[in-house]
Amino acid sequence: MELHIHKGKCHCGAVRFEVRLPDNIEALECNCSICKMNGYIHIIVPASRFRLLEGNEALTTYTFNTHTAKHRFCRICGIKSFYIPRSHPHGFSINLRCLDKSDFSEITIKKFDGHNREESVPELKELT
DSSP states (O other): OOOOOEEEEOOEEEEEEEEESSSSSEEEEEOSHHHHHHHHEEEEEEEEEEEEOOOGGGEEEEEOTTTEEEEEEETOOOOOEEOOOOOOEEEEEEEEGGGGGGGSSSSEEEEEEEGGGHHHGGGOOOOO
């Protein structure tokens, strides 16, 4: 699988990052309480394929429940472009909505039952 650099950012542009992904990706739309409210669409990658380019000082962190997931969002515009997920604490979940989608040849979005997370996790893997 050939990987290419894909750029992403928050709404105001204070937080900018890049992630190495194939041109054909599979993403997850989760129905858990936080994802459902903010419309997050996940692309899970190992930490080695993610690089924060700008804006570390603009990021703040929110945790809840087990406090394993580190929800990072821009303190200026409030957008969560990426975070450290509970399911992959040594990787990142990238918000598809924050990437330049013109760089992809195909995007498939699958439903993930995060509301019933414990039963659904065995099917969760790195998506790309």
